[in-house]
Amino acid sequence: MSINYPELANAFSVAAWQREPAQSIKDNPVAVLAEIPAGVLIVDAEGIVRFSNASASTMFALMPAADIGIRSLLHLSGVSNAVELNRAIDARAPSDAIRVGLPDGRILDARIRPLHADAVVITLVDVTTYVREAALAANDPLTGLPNRAGLIAHLTNALGSAKTTGAEVAVLYLDLDRFKLVNDTLGHHIGDLLLIKVADRLRNATRRTDMVARLGGDEFAIVQENESQPRSAEQMARRLVELIGRTYVISGHQLNIGASIGIALAPAHGHDRDTVLRHADLALYRAKADGRSRFRFFQSSMDAEMQVRRRLEEELRRALPLREFHLVYQPQYRLDPHRLIGFEVLLRWSHPRRGAVATSEFIPVAEEIGLIIPIGEWVLHTACREATNWDPSIGVAVNVSAAQFRNGKLVDTVRAVLRQSGLEPSRLELEITETALLDNTEIVLAQLRGLKQLGVRVAMDDFGTGYSSLSYLRKFPFDKIKIDQSFVQGVEESPDCGAIVRAVVALGQSLGIDTIAEGIETDEQLSRIKAEGCRTVQGFLTGRPMSPEAAIELQRAVAPEQT
Amino acid sequence: MQDALHQLTYFSRNRLAGLEEALHDGIRDILSVARRNNATVGVTGALIFNSLCFAQILEGSREAVEHIFERIAQDDRHEDVTLLTFSPAAERLFGNWSMAYVGLSARDTERFGGFAGESGFDPRRMSADALGQAIYQLVYDRDGPA
Numbered sequence: 018m019s020i021n022y023p024e025l026a027n028a029f030s031v032a033a034w035q036r037e038p039a040q041s042i043k044d045n046p047v048a049v050l051a052e053i054p055a056g057v058l059i060v061d062a063e064g065i066v067r068f069s070n071a072s073a074s075t076m077f078a079l080m081p082a083a084d085i086g087i088r089s090l091l092h093l094s095g096v097s098n099a100v101e102l103n104r105a106i107d108a109r110a111p112s113d114a115i116r117v118g119l120p121d122g123r124i125l126d127a128r129i130r131p132l133h134a135d136a137v138v139i140t141l142v143d144v145t146t147y148v149r150e151a152a153l154a155a156n157d158p159l160t161g162l163p164n165r166a167g168l169i170a171h172l173t174n175a176l177g178s179a180k181t182t183g184a185e186v187a188v189l190y191l192d193l194d195r196f197k198l199v200n201d202t203l204g205h206h207i208g209d210l211l212l213i214k215v216a217d218r219l220r221n222a223t224r225r226t227d228m229v230a231r232l233g234g235d236e237f238a239i240v241q242e243n244e245s246q247p248r249s250a251e252q253m254a255r256r257l258v259e260l261i262g263r264t265y266v267i268s269g270h271q272l273n274i275g276a277s278i279g280i281a282l283a284p285a286h287g288h289d290r291d292t293v294l295r296h297a298d299l300a301l302y303r304a305k306a307d308g309r310s311r312f313r314f315f316q317s318s319m320d321a322e323m324q325v326r327r328r329l330e331e332e333l334r335r336a337l338p339l340r341e342f343h344l345v346y347q348p349q350y351r352l353d354p355h356r357l358i359g360f361e362v363l364l365r366w367s368h369p370r371r372g373a374v375a376t377s378e379f380i381p382v383a384e385e386i387g388l389i390i391p392i393g394e395w396v397l398h399t400a401c402r403e404a405t406n407w408d409p410s411i412g413v414a415v416n417v418s419a420a421q422f423r424n425g426k427l428v429d430t431v432r433a434v435l436r437q438s439g440l441e442p443s444r445l446e447l448e449i450t451e452t453a454l455l456d457n458t459e460i461v462l463a464q465l466r467g468l469k470q471l472g473v474r475v476a477m478d479d480f481g482t483g484y485s486s487l488s489y490l491r492k493f494p495f496d497k498i499k500i501d502q503s504f505v506q507g508v509e510e511s512p513d514c515g516a517i518v519r520a521v522v523a524l525g526q527s528l529g530i531d532t533i534a535e536g537i538e539t540d541e542q543l544s545r546i547k548a549e550g551c552r553t554v555q556g557f558l559t560g561r562p563m564s565p566e567a568a569i570e571l572q573r574a575v576a577p578e579q580t
Numbered sequence: 581m582q583d584a585l586h587q588l589t590y591f592s593r594n595r596l597a598g599l600e601e602a603l604h605d606g607i608r609d610i611l612s613v614a615r616r617n618n619a620t621v622g623v624t625g626a627l628i629f630n631s632l633c634f635a636q637i638l639e640g641s642r643e644a645v646e647h648i649f650e651r652i653a654q655d656d657r658h659e660d661v662t663l664l665t666f667s668p669a670a671e672r673l674f675g676n677w678s679m680a681y682v683g684l685s686a687r688d689t690e691r692f693g694g695f696a697g698e699s700g701f702d703p704r705r706m707s708a709d710a711l712g713q714a715i716y717q718l719v720y721d722r723d724g725p726a
Contacts, residue, residue, distance in 0.1 A: 214650060217650070217654075218653075218654055221654050222654070259659075260653075260654065263653045263654075263661050264590075264653065264661060264662070264663045265650070265653070266588070266645075266646045266649050266650070266663065266666055267646065268642075268646075269586075269642055269666070271663055271666055
């Protein structure tokens with residue numbers, strides 16, 4: 018049986034429809050085709066369009082011109098991806114959705130179903146809104162890169178096809194170093210412009226087949242497929258660290274940031290999506306911990322190390338409420354005549370199972386998770402309250418971390434602590450390391466000045482270990498310089514250390530700043546330090562850190578000599 | 581402010597590898613692209629180059645200079661791109677050239693005196709002003725751009 022095309026056309030005549038609607042529907046269920054919102058084309062065995070409905074007419078330029086070839090129609094209407102559609106039509110077989118575009122931006126899903134006598138019916142569904150919304154949902158509006166949802170979808174596909182082809186997939190997690198500083202100091206607008214430039218560099222440095230996504234904030238990810246690994250990921254990471262680290266100029270500002278990258282490979286480091294992502298994240302964590310602006314591949318040991326760290330973190334969070342911290346006090350002396358002048362406060366953590374945990378082990382973790390702020394406050398409160406029990410001539414020195422400066426509330430905290438404890442401000446000395454100063458000079462300097470106005474003393478800790486000690490001495494009137502123990506302990510072996518100590522002491526004298534040598538452990542060190550002109554000392558030799566009770570006892574013992 | 585004349589000076593290590601012939605082809609590429617692109621956005625400047633380093637002065641609107649610098653920053657042929665100055669400028673030094681070029685020919689090397697020798701031209705040892713002056717001199721001592 019052949020299709021009677023003229024009859025088919027008649028069935029759709031509007032007049033007939035209006036005259037006897039109910040009858041028409043019943044007699045010609047196919048008539049409904051004329052009105053449905055999807056476009057319908059019927060193409061005969063010769064490829065001629067023999068029928069089109071109203072929706073199809075809105076899609077193509079030449080409708081409802083009769084008897085035009087489907088190829089010509091698609092071509093003349095400027096349909097994109099027509100090649101695939103034509104091939105499917107020629108196959109005269111049922112097809113999946115074939116996505117084609119119209120010149121006005123509309124996107125259609127075309128499906129082919131064969132009819133008898135080698136004719137086919139093509140249905141065309143407008144999916145423009147759906148596609149746009151999906152694209153929007155999977156894209157980051159700022160950079161135009163796919164977002165996390167886009168990455169997840171892409172990686173799922175990539176891992177799926179890699180499983181069948183045996184190909185390798187690499188995931189590179191990338192985090193910007195010092196981006197927050199740009200945002201904080203120059204504002205979000207400049208930060209956004211910087212992110213756009215970073216995205217641009219990433220796009221240009223990667224291949225067309227790589228996927229670059231922005232996961233949010235200053236985090237990006239790249240998925241590499243069908244490359245030989247790990248060589249390709251390594252090359253890419255090396256290139257990106259260098260490229261992202263190059264100077265940016267934005268709105269008249271010269272900006273320098275860095276990139277840290279963690280890499281995980283499938284199947285080498287994991288088969289499923291979540292494992293690969295988690296391992297890339299762990300590797301990124303390691304890259305940052307190793308000093309940033311570098312890349313690291315995932316290693317299975319990282320998993321275990323992270324478990325250990327996570328446990329430490331959990332226990333550290335409980336330490337303050339469970340009162341597992343306590344303070345010890347290390348005496349500081351002036352020499353010739355020997356005289357106790359104060360104590361440096363040191364934090365100790367006694368964990369019920371771990372025992373005494375080294376500060377070098379838990380302080381960096383506390384800083385990283387922000388716990389150093391409440392811990393630092395507790396230390397200040399406790400130390401100042403304790404010092405009110407002491408002789409009024411004895412000072413108390415408390416370490417302040419970079420995070421406390423960044424937090425911006427240090428001045429308020431110190432003011433509150435002084436008020437509550439009633440401690441004379443001049444007896445409190447805050448020790449700040451160069452590393453804390455490095456972070457953000459202006460903000461830090463403003464806070465240092467605020468502290469000075471409260472009447473507390475400010476000491477530069479670990480002097481000589483940072484990069485710019487001298488320039489900071491010029492920028493802010495420190496009350497004291499603490500000569501780093503590496504120089505003090507080196508005076509026995511190295512003449513250079515002696516020279517450095519002598520120079521720092523002389524520097525202090527000419528600037529009117531006290532100098533104290535810390536970490537003195539032997540008599541030899543003490544006499545050398547003395548010989549270099551240093552008059553104030555602290556160390557295991559002159560006095561170990563002690564309990565608050567012992568500190569009070571020590572003051573009683575030396576009191577008769579000192580008064 | 582955005583339209584005000586800005587001047588940017590940078591130097592970078594040259595990653596064009598190979599024989600002199602290849603170097604010259606590479607530099608010709610860079611120049612022809614620079615000249616074409618710079619002219620359309622009103623950027624003028626000068627490029628000095630030898631087998632080790634590039635040093636370049638770009639002058640134009642802030643936006644245009646920033647845009648061109650970003651392209652340079654992304655260019656694989658440069659390494660260790662170091663920005664020396666970026667600031668508003670009163671007038672153009674190289675108003676006539678979309679990109680004047682000073683190759684270090686034997687004659688130029690001689691002219692460059694202390695700055696070029698066995699070790700090559702090393703702009704790191706010069707202040708931005710001195711570098712600008714050196715490039716300026718080289719360009720204007722010649723009859724015109726290469």
